[in-house]
Amino acid sequence: MACYIFMVFLLGFPAVYSGSHTLQYYVAVSSTAYPGLLQYSIIAYVDDVRYGRYNSDTRRCESLIQSPMVFSEHLDGQTNMAQQTEITQKVLMNLIIDLLNKTYDINYVIQTKAACVLHEDGTVDVYEEVALDGKELVVFDKERVEFVPATQKAVLLAQWLNKQAYAMEDKIFMENECTQHLTLYLPYIKSYLDKKVPCVKLSSSESESGTELHCRVYGFYPRDVEVKWIKNGRDEIHSEEAAQILPNPDGTYQIRVSVGVTPEEGATYSCHIDHSSLENPLIVPFEKETKNSHITYILIAVGVIVLFLAFGLGFFIQRKMKGLKGSRQSVSSEEQD
Structure with missing residues (x-):
């Protein structure tokens, strides 16, 4: 059998760190x-x-x-x-x-x-x-x-x-x-194999059961990491779904921790990440986009469209004026002849 050559199926092998x-x-x-x-x-x-x-x-x-x-x-x-x-x-x-x-x-x-x-x-x-x-x-x-x-x-x-x-x-x-x-x-x-500091991206989604906050941590090495959501800077929010640490093709790892929350006036939420590459735990506050911010984005988009329309209209009028001027000059030349 020569079993020293081997291959791929995910039955799970416990990774060993800390000097091993x-x-x-x-x-x-x-x-x-x-x-x-x-x-x-x-x-x-x-x-x-x-x-x-x-x-x-x-x-x-x-x-x-x-x-x-x-x-x-x-x-x-x-x-x-x-x-x-x-x-x-x-x-x-x-x-x-x-x-x-x-x-x-x-x-x-x-x-x-x-x-x-x-x-x-x-x-x-x-x-x-x-x-x-x-x-x-x-x-x-x-x-x-x-x-x-x-x-x-x-x-x-x-x-x-x-x-x-x-x-x-x-x-x-x-x-x-x-x-x-x-x-x-x-x-x-x-x-x-050198330690790599994790990158973090926060997002949210709405469902029938309420609001879900997502903390995606990626690009870190070694594998061991602790990721948790904290409410008001002190209360840990437990996730109902088990978060898995997944490998990336470059040898680093990623994990996504999601929690369900009921929005409360004045409540704050933050994702806390503890990893051996960090001197201190990384705390990333969640900032939800407000309706005003959406309105701002819409106004900016409308403004850009108006500018493009104005530029196009001006260019069109300028071309028309040049064409009209050229036609008048042609008519004057013919009359003189």
């Missing part, structure tokens, strides 16, 4: 080749920053960060490994279809995710799981060094993997080569 670093591999294999659809692909992340990729079209490992020439030889080795694993992963795909009594007339996607986590004290954690069309099949148990079935249907698959000793093979790779690669990559993506 993570190298994650995501692998996806499709049972059928379609035009424009990658049958095999790999994406690799260091601390949620995408740094490398491989797919069945290019069949070449590529670095997505600015890397030195010494990386060229390293990428050649990774390319050879990825090409070999692409073959074994496609064999595994057929095996899973057979073990689960699936038919070959439907396109399936085998998705694998694995990671090594290097902690500040030098200890290492490893993680791996395999899924079919987003549904978990087997999970790697690092204590027992074996694959454990997530469903009854995956029992035979787990037994086959354990019989082939893939669990021990993967454990050795993740605890050794994976961590070595992690320490190799970290210096070259340091600029991506």
Whole structure:
């Protein structure tokens, strides 16, 4: 199986910070080749920053960060490994279809995710799981060094993997080569991993249930952040919906926290953001647009339109006057002749 090459499905892996670093591999294999659809692909992340990729079209490992020439030889080795694993992963795909009594007339996607986590004290954690069309099949148990079935249907698959000793093979790779690669990559993506101050945008919307205030915080790193709405500078307003911290393509994060409020005369609302990149919590007051401000905008727009109309009318009259003057001069010339 060569499970040290892995791919993409969102089953959620706990990100680790505060001195720990993570190298994650995501692998996806499709049972059928379609035009424009990658049958095999790999994406690799260091601390949620995408740094490398491989797919069945290019069949070449590529670095997505600015890397030195010494990386060229390293990428050649990774390319050879990825090409070999692409073959074994496609064999595994057929095996899973057979073990689960699936038919070959439907396109399936085998998705694998694995990671090594290097902690500040030098200890290492490893993680791996395999899924079919987003549904978990087997999970790697690092204590027992074996694959454990997530469903009854995956029992035979787990037994086959354990019989082939893939669990021990993967454990050795993740605890050794994976961590070595992690320490190799970290210096070259340091600029991506520096703390980034969050940006904030406030807005509101009206619904049948009342007014909703939205606080969108984005572009921050690392991931951990606290965002809350405060009324009158002291009372926290609890949100009824769970806010999720979502990744951005550049490795930063975003979150939107919304709360429902009943407008009160004299009440103030503000969004409070606490992040490790800030010396003090950031407080952004919400300022609702008043009817007067809307009227002002309308008057400004009307004024601009009037100016354009006046300019156009003046230009039209000037052209007409020139034309009339030219006609009169032509008539005078003919009379003199």
